[in-house]
Amino acid sequence: MDERQPVVAHLRQMASDGRTASDVVKWLTGDAGQGKGMFWILSCLFLAFENGLFSLRQIERWKGFGDGGILTDSEVDEIVGPLVIRTKPIREESSGTWY
Template sequence: MKDPKLIALGVRERAMRGDDAVDIALWVKAELGSETTFFAFASCFFHGLGVPVHAIRELEGWNGVGGNRDVPDSDVRRSLDPYVMPLRQQ
């Protein structure tokens, strides 16, 4: 597993270049690897975009991250877009 703080830099870069929130989340999941914890996943968004824990917590179980809940991609966008979209303007 790569260092979540290093991945956080990539999260910010991807948000700034206009990547979709779901694509960013999929990239984070791939970078962390299949054995990652939800805490590591969440910390990438906390350090990269300042996403508070309560916002990212809604995604626990999405696409197998930290569990297997049925979390649609639209929920990923709803949780992350408020932090991704403002960076697109920079």
């Protein structure tokens, strides 16, 4: 089992509970992602949500990482927008189309 599966399930539950993008990132960088890198964080978000990759990548600029980022929690929430739970596969096996 991919170690991200329980994390992705929790992220989707957080979104269902009305949590914001900054709430999700705080949880990912704290409890779930201790010692994990940016690629791991973004891949979990991409697997969990249908939000565009461009908006998710803006999370890298969040000041909560402590590496000189400039975006506040509210700016991250505005850029990412409401978290849309992924309901379709990332890749359609029959057609080979990526979502």
